[in-house]
Amino acid sequence: MNVAIVAELLRRRIGLDPLSLGANVLPHLVAQRMSALRVDEVSVYAAILADSVAEFEEVVEKLVVSETWFFRGGKLFPYLVERIRRAATHPVRILSAACSTGEEPYSLALSLVESGVPREQWELEAIDLSARNIERARRGCFGNSSFRETPLSMRRKYFHEKADGWELDESIRNLVRFHRGNILDADSIAGARKFDLIFIRNVLIYLCAEARTLALDHIERWLSADGVVCTGHAEPINFTDGRFRTVGPHEFFLFERRPVSERTTRRGRVSVAPRRRSNSRPASSPRVPATPLPESDLLIRARSEANAGALETALATCKTHLSTAEPSAAAYSLLGLIHRARQEKAEAEACFRKALYLDPLHEESLMHLLLLAQESGDGQSVGRYQGRLARLSQGGAS
């Protein structure tokens, strides 16, 4: 079934790259919805989807990946607490964009309360595309999987056991303002309010390139002059968007605005300029400047181990490299190759996608994704990757 027309509608309205969910998810869902509505033609269904708010929301709720849990990112939260405590001006305004069911903003609220940072020093707001997620976030009742990184003592202290899960104490629930919002819609944040810290974690990876740029346009607009953006580990925006550069310890994926004087353009869009240190930050700012890591030779070692057939060792070396260095397309592509050699197709595909996220022109990763798509008989993806490779070889953007 050719669902391109539906994919295009989703891409325009919510930025979703349907392939990021796997090749069969959208066709399967469209088939299900067509059967529920007794519709035979994809084009007829697409027209219904375009016109009906209820149908569109139904589909969005089925497509969004809502996986999240408390204290995701481990030491990130104590680190942020200290930054907020030492911030030059208060209150520090924080936005959790794409907050899912609320675990992310609640984790920060819990950490701040637990660390005794006065309530007047911070404000927390959270948005998500999914109405159901926002409803669940407000209700604040969570199942066991939300607590995979939560100390039991914390759960005992702040949650009450109910028939359907653990309910967060009302005193903490009242600390976060939730509302529905689309990061592709500039009006999701009303007025000229600015945030000093914006979480945008584990959502950019599901968006197509244009939507990522648009989302980051809005994030930049909502960010205060010396604000910080926090992304997921597979979404280092400094690689794909020249407006941002790393700040603070690398493992936390924090970014600040790159000064305009350091931005350059590539293929008509901003891209990463060579890193320079700026002394323009006010002395009162608590921000820790980024320290460039030395070039790791672990990647070279991992490649030669892989070439020698020592796949187990190569895998470990490559992962060590990725845990200590800034993520790169080269590292993810090599990890993908190692997984491929180990017959771990899903893992390989995920790595090549990450490599492409970091560098949309990474030819080797495109080649391998094409091969994987061919192997699994996914004709639609084969065509897509072939097109991208052809454009690449003609010197165009992929």
Ligand SMILES: C[S@@+](CC[C@H](N)C(=O)[O-])C[C@H]1O[C@@H](n2cnc3c(N)ncnc32)[C@H](O)[C@@H]1O
């Ligand atoms: C995987 S969850 C991430 C939750 C949390 N940020 C984390 O890292 O644990 C992705 C969330 O992004 C939301 N989302 C997807 N597209 C969005 C959009 N265009 N605007 C706002 N939220 C969106 C989904 O509804 C989902 O709740």
